[in-house]
């Protein structure tokens with residue numbers, strides 16, 4: 001099936017927006033206005049955009065330390081994200097978490113946290129809840145290649161398989177976990193095989209091709225909703241360092257050499273080329289660009305204008321309110 | 325270290341000035357060079373991003389088969405270290421953040437801590453579990469924790485927290501040869517601190533504290549990052565006419581009761597500074613022991629300078645208020661000099 005131009009335009013705009021937001025965050029870090037560690041997904045935008053476009057607003061999305069893209073693609077509020085990163089009480093997590101702890105329950109994000117693999121079992125638990133509560137939501141777990149080295153990743157895939165839970169496991173395999181490449185961390189190449197071994201069907205997808213990601217996601221989500229867990233290994237590459245805006249800090253020659261090829265394989269440029277080939281004129285693409293920049297500019301101004309956190313509020317919310 | 329001045333202390337001790345991180349590195353280098361059973365495993369040991377300069381170049385010097393950077397597998401890597409220790413090696417397993425070490429609680433708490441006891445003392449677990457405390461910089465709740473009390477609570481584990489370069493080196497060496505699982509906790513906030521460090525393989529005995537400043541009015545017992553802050557506070561208070569004795573606890577478990585109690589008998593006042601949560605913590609343990617052992621000597625209620633019962637906040641404005649400083653210690657010391665036990669009990673209601 002050939003996707004429609006307006007639909008691809010939506011994916012393109014979603015990716016471009018994520019990139020412009022993250023470039024803005026990179027600037028804030030460089031200028032010292034943001035202190036909290038920020039892990040950017042620049043270069044990987046096709047995965048959050050392609051997957052989340054296959055989801056309903058009430059489906060769950062779980063993420064980790066590198067989750068600006070997940071939050072934005074799922075519909076999290078941009079001003080809330082920027083305010084959070086600035087540590088403002090108006091931030092999406094009340095300024096308690098910063099970049100690594102995002103929260104948008106209105107669009108199915110019950111918390112992204114930086115402990116690697118921590119949210120994988122939580123995603124499985126949310127899937128159990130959707131079943132028990134007789135809804136047909138799916139629970140999408142985004143995690144990196146590094147996360148699959150944790151034992152609880154494997155335990156979680158097994159539980160989801162055993163209990164046939166509506167989980168889509170999305171491994172964003174960017175070939176690195178901080179400073180170590182994939183081959184320095186595992187002997188077997190294909191991460192998808194770890195899921196297959198536990199009885200979960202899965203595929204490897206070109207993670208820089210938003211249409212391929214989206215097509216795979218539509219099938220995966222349908223399968224998860226109706227049958228049980230699915231695994232997608234999306235191959236990609238992050239352009240920036242493990243954390244922060246620099247291109248890289250400590251991973252040496254190899255990554256630098258590979259980066260050029262991956263930048264030439266830019267998911268946004270690829271989608272733009274598709275749109276142009278389908279007849280979209282350059283003016284329309286420029287308008288999408290203008291809109292994204294304007295939205296980011298306005299959101300940043302709003303986020304900055306909000307009041308700072310007060311020291312005397314640091315002790316609030318250690319416990320939540322009682323629930324019946 | 326090339327380019328550094330060195331001097332002789334005593335008949336055979338050559339002392340140089342090193343940073344805390346350099347001292348940790350030197351301890352590793354000497355252990356690796358002198359004992360083929362020693363190896364290091366853990367995340368980020370090839371990368372300054374994780375371990376600062378505390379492991380710099382060791383992988384090149386000793387080979388990557390003895391300095392093993394690892395996948396993101398805290399639990400398995402720690403279990404592997406425990407198994408290797410049981411089978412004759414002397415592993416140092418590195419957790420670049422203490423927060424991540426919580427994924428390895430089973431091999432530390434259920435396995436290593438109990439092994440000697442479960443097998444009637446026939447086989448100990450000579451493993452060093454190195455945990456790095458890394459906090460501040462708006463890293464928030466999951467990248468900030470200092471969990472010495474959690475591990476000190478467990479029978480069979482020893483816990484050390486060096487505050488000075490000299491102890492950072494000597495305690496690591498002692499830990500490797502303790503014969504038991506030792507949780508060695510170093511703090512990134514100390515990595516740049518300099519101090520005199522002897523050359524060679526010397527040991528700082530686990531279980532001993534060190535008096536860093538003598539005083540007569542108040543005893544301040546401090547751990548890790550609170551030690552320089554306590555010294556700073558003592559200096560300021562000295563100018564205000566209060567004489568503070570500062571004890572670097574350096575070994576949380578076992579801790580040097582004799583040193584602490586003899587100091588409290590002399591000063592009659594006690595403040596414990598520990599940059600971890602106050603409740604059920606290291607400072608609580610010391611205060612409880614002081615209440616049991618040296619109550620007669622205490623002229624004022626003892627005090628703690630710790631973190632509030634709150635996870636680490638994120639915003640810089642809240643972080644600043646969250647972490648105790650030299651001023652917090654000075655204020656607690658002053659409070660012990662202005663209250664007395666007599667005044668307290670006099671304030672009790674008549675029917676008490």
Ligand SMILES: Cc1ncc(C[n+]2csc(CCOP(=O)(O)OP(=O)(O)O)c2C)c(N)n1
Pocket residue numbers: 065066114115116117143144145146147148174176177178242367396398424427
């Ligand atoms: C339990 C745990 N261990 C280690 C870390 C440190 N850490 C943060 S991100 C990261 C790499 C994760 O790599 P991957 O899962 O591939 O995600 P990527 O950063 O490539 O997006 C590591 C090791 C952590 N945050 N949590």
Ligand SMILES: [Mg+2]
Pocket residue numbers: 144145146172173174175176177178
């Ligand atoms: Mg990765």
